[in-house]
Amino acid sequence: MNLSIFFEPLNEDVFAHLKNPRTLGAYIERFESKFPDWRGADIALIGINETRGRSTEATDLPEQTDEQTPARAVRKKLYSLFKGAGRCQLVDLGNLRPGITLEDTNLRLKEIVEVLISHNTIPVLIGGSHDLEYGQYLGYEHLDRAVNMVTVDSSLDMTEESTAPANKKQLRQILMHEPNYLFSLSQIGYQSYLVEPEVMGTLEKLNFEAYRVGEVRRNLPEMEPVIRMADLLTIDISAIRHQDAPAYEPANPFGLTGEEACQLCWYAGQNDALTSFGIYEYDPALDPREVTAMTIATMIWYFVEGFYNRKNELNFSDKQFTKYAVAFNDGPDRMVFYKNRNSEKWWLEVEPLSADKGKRIVPCSYEDYLNAIKGEIPNRWILAQARIG
Incomplete structure (x- = not known):
């Protein structure tokens, strides 16, 4: 064009x-x-x-x-x-x-x-x-x-x-x-x-x-x-x-x-x-x-x-990511986080409410991970799941 x-x-x-x-x-x-x-x-x-x-x-x-x-x-x-x-x-x-x-x-x-x-x-x-x-x-x-x-x-x-x-x-x-x-x-x-x-x-x-x-x-x-x-x-x-x-x-x-x-x-x-x-x-x-x-x-x-400082870090199966699973007594059985070891940025895996929808991995912060460890469901997870449906 x-x-x-x-x-x-x-x-x-x-x-x-x-x-x-x-x-x-x-x-x-x-x-x-x-x-x-x-x-x-x-x-x-x-x-x-x-x-x-x-x-x-x-x-x-x-x-x-x-x-x-x-x-x-x-x-x-x-x-x-x-x-x-x-x-x-x-x-x-x-x-x-x-x-x-x-x-x-x-x-x-x-x-x-x-x-x-x-x-x-x-x-x-x-x-x-x-x-x-x-x-x-x-x-x-x-x-x-x-x-x-x-x-x-x-x-x-x-x-x-x-x-x-x-x-x-x-x-x-x-x-x-x-x-x-x-x-x-x-x-x-x-x-x-x-x-x-x-x-x-x-x-x-x-x-x-x-x-x-x-x-x-x-x-x-x-x-x-x-x-x-x-x-x-x-x-x-x-x-x-x-x-x-x-x-x-x-x-x-x-x-x-x-x-x-x-x-x-x-x-x-x-x-x-x-x-x-x-x-x-x-x-x-x-x-x-x-x-x-x-x-x-x-x-x-x-x-x-x-x-020009991008890290190209969207491949979550890459070895640069560490995967963390947090268990809950109620709500979701567990919540999965990813941390990039190079950039130290965090991501959160969100399961859909409907079986015909796929899960999404959305950005989050270390504070979200700390809240999850305390048993608190991060607001980002709640909003993302509601949007996925």
């Missing part, structure tokens, strides 16, 4: 300052005059300037140049960061050409994500409104299997109000989409006073997980197994406190720190199963000192570094 028809080339001026051959920008093949060979790349950067999802008005997308796109400011910062150790096979495909309608843009995004993940290239989507995660999710429809999604956001975008903008109801679109291929949805960093109780009730009925920002900050390592579950991850920049990322509306003084956001991106990069990553809602007009651009660039840097 000729992906170049979907993209605008980049303005060469943004790279004029790149003099140091040891920076990340020196290792990224980008779309200036010639479209890069993305098939040999591990990660593909994609700039998005589709913002109609923020408004309830059905207006045309205003004409904007590369200088005005969210990804331009991020690229300037990202390309100036020093490359980490090890190899680096990245391409920058340029900026996505928006469709005539918002729906057209989502369909274009679907095609792009589908093609890239089919060739084992991870798309990293930069900019645009958060409703575009729907197009990112649609890119998994061809896989003919259930997928796991994690979103980092200060609110849950599941409103039923017909007058609400698209970026406040895309999670409902995903849940209602047919065919339904969503196995799990986990929300990280929500703030209770920004979420309707009915929305939280819907999430609980579906046996999905949600973690308040306070829970995340108290025990950030517990988010690693949550993210390790994901096939796709999206981040709404409003999940980060205004001091560290001021370029979004409405301003929010509370949320994750920039460091915590980078740690989550490191977890995402290390996840062997994750195949697409999107950072949304950055508005460069609200970022005159480019603080948010630097925060996002650093988050992407940590994602890339995490990717």
Whole structure:
């Protein structure tokens, strides 16, 4: 497929300052005059300037140049960061050409994500409104299997109000989409006073997980197994406190720190199963000192570094895994855990309720194992079994 028809080339001026051959920008093949060979790349950067999802008005997308796109400011910062150790096979495909309608843009995004993940290239989507995660999710429809999604956001975008903008109801679109291929949805960093109780009730009925920002900050390592579950991850920049990322509306003084956001991106990069990553809602007009651009660039840097530290540890019959069985007096007869001796990450085997369903092995933490030893059934096991059926 000729992906170049979907993209605008980049303005060469943004790279004029790149003099140091040891920076990340020196290792990224980008779309200036010639479209890069993305098939040999591990990660593909994609700039998005589709913002109609923020408004309830059905207006045309205003004409904007590369200088005005969210990804331009991020690229300037990202390309100036020093490359980490090890190899680096990245391409920058340029900026996505928006469709005539918002729906057209989502369909274009679907095609792009589908093609890239089919060739084992991870798309990293930069900019645009958060409703575009729907197009990112649609890119998994061809896989003919259930997928796991994690979103980092200060609110849950599941409103039923017909007058609400698209970026406040895309999670409902995903849940209602047919065919339904969503196995799990986990929300990280929500703030209770920004979420309707009915929305939280819907999430609980579906046996999905949600973690308040306070829970995340108290025990950030517990988010690693949550993210390790994901096939796709999206981040709404409003999940980060205004001091560290001021370029979004409405301003929010509370949320994750920039460091915590980078740690989550490191977890995402290390996840062997994750195949697409999107950072949304950055508005460069609200970022005159480019603080948010630097925060996002650093988050992407940590994602890339995490990717090149993947352990390829999904073969549970491999000798690098130690198997532990925990017996129970009631409930399940026993619970099986796996620990990777190299990474020290833990996994949990979940038996289905129905005999015609297969068991699944899901990520967990050492704390889950300790709770099982005490006779407590981990909540992750209960929710996973309920979803399997």
